[in-house]
Amino acid sequence: MSYLxxxxxxxxxxxxxxxxxxxxxxxxxCTGCGPDPISVDELGSEKYSMERWGTFLQASYKFN
Incomplete structure (x- = not known):
């Protein structure tokens, strides 16, 4: 929103x-750096989430 x-x-x-x-x-x-990497699914039941929020305030002046 802005207000003049x-x-x-x-x-x-x-x-x-x-x-x-x-x-x-x-x-x-995935572990192992050789030609036969090994895939490990030890944490396969994990679920990840992230939330971000923010607010901002601005002011503007126009020169003639």
């Missing part, structure tokens, strides 16, 4: 939300 205080000066505020997640059985670890 005068014809040259304005202020604004905003927000943002972002989320990301996985389903179960989303973790597979």
């Amino acid at each position: 205080v005068t014809s040259n000066f304005s202020v604004g505020v905003g927000g943002r939300y972002w989320a990301m997640w996985t389903k179960k059985h989303s973790d597979t670890t």
Whole structure:
């Protein structure tokens, strides 16, 4: 949102939300750097999630 205080000066505020997640059985670890890598699924029942949010405030002045 923004608000025009005068014809040259304005202020604004905003927000943002972002989320990301996985389903179960989303973790597979590959070990071994040789020609025959070994895939280990020890953590296969893990589920990951992340949420981020933020707000911001801005001001603007326009010179003639």
